[in-house]
Amino acid sequence: MNSVTYQESSIFQRKSSRLHHPEKIIPKSLILELLKAAQWAPSSSNKQPWRYIIFDKSDPEQFKKGLELLYDGNKKWAKNASLLILAVAEAEDEEGKFIPISLHDLGLANENILIRATEAGLVTRPMGGFDKAKTKQFLELPNSLYPLVMIAVGYPGDKNHVDPSIAERENAPRQRKNLSEIAFFGNLDNPIKE
Numbered sequence: 001m002n003s004v005t006y007q008e009s010s011i012f013q014r015k016s017s018r019l020h021h022p023e024k025i026i027p028k029s030l031i032l033e034l035l036k037a038a039q040w041a042p043s044s045s046n047k048q049p050w051r052y053i054i055f056d057k058s059d060p061e062q063f064k065k066g067l068e069l070l071y072d073g074n075k076k077w078a079k080n081a082s083l084l085i086l087a088v089a090e091a092e093d094e095e096g097k098f099i100p101i102s103l104h105d106l107g108l109a110n111e112n113i114l115i116r117a118t119e120a121g122l123v124t125r126p127m128g129g130f131d132k133a134k135t136k137q138f139l140e141l142p143n144s145l146y147p148l149v150m151i152a153v154g155y156p157g158d159k160n161h162v163d164p165s166i167a168e169r170e171n172a173p174r175q176r177k178n179l180s181e182i183a184f185f186g187n188l189d190n191p192i193k194e
């Protein structure tokens with residue numbers, strides 16, 4: 001594998017976007033690639049607790065059903081996405097006990113989707129802002145399946161595709177905590193400085 005700098009890496013290139021092209025469709029082969037990226041994520045005891053339900057705009061009725069699950073603030077821009085991917089965790093063991101690590105593993109698989117989409121020239125935005133009770137009911141999910149996020153995936157759009165208030169939010173600088181707030185050598189008294 002060729003070496004790339006941090007700045008060139010898809011981890012650094014990825015960012016969440018609300019600007020999706022409203023008319024483009026993602027070919028089935030590329031949808032499969034995104035799902036394969038998730039499939040190859042690591043997981044605790046290789047349990048692979050991720051499940052994905054796809055709402056694809058090539059089937060407008062199907063896409064509309066996914067869109068209906070989102071809260072209004074997200075609907076406004078996510079209507080332009082080409083794909084809505086509902087990420088669900090198999091989050092209970094045989095005795096019905098919650099398995100917290102399943103949410104971690106689903107997150108790893110989700111990030112793989114975001115990264116692969118970025119490499120393929122797509123834009124993405126994960127959303128916690130959707131109605132989980134309605135989702136469980138509508139999709140008749142068993143109790144063991146926990147719908148965690150909906151991921152909007154599309155081709156890059158521009159500001160004319162969204163309300164001005166949403167376009168403005170896209171201009172906001174991306175924020176990150178300093179490394180010294182999140183990472184430590186040995187114990188919490190020893191923050192790691194850049």
Ligand SMILES: Cc1cc2nc3c(=O)[nH]c(=O)nc-3n(C[C@H](O)[C@H](O)[C@H](O)COP(=O)(O)O)c2cc1C
Pocket residue numbers: 014015016017074125126127128129130149174
């Ligand atoms: C679990 C999760 C839930 C999120 N929910 C929403 C959401 O409902 N609506 C939204 O516009 N963005 C949502 N985001 C996107 C975050 O706001 C975004 O990831 C964060 O601001 C960092 O920006 P970046 O992804 O460009 O690095 C969510 C992200 C994650 C990981």
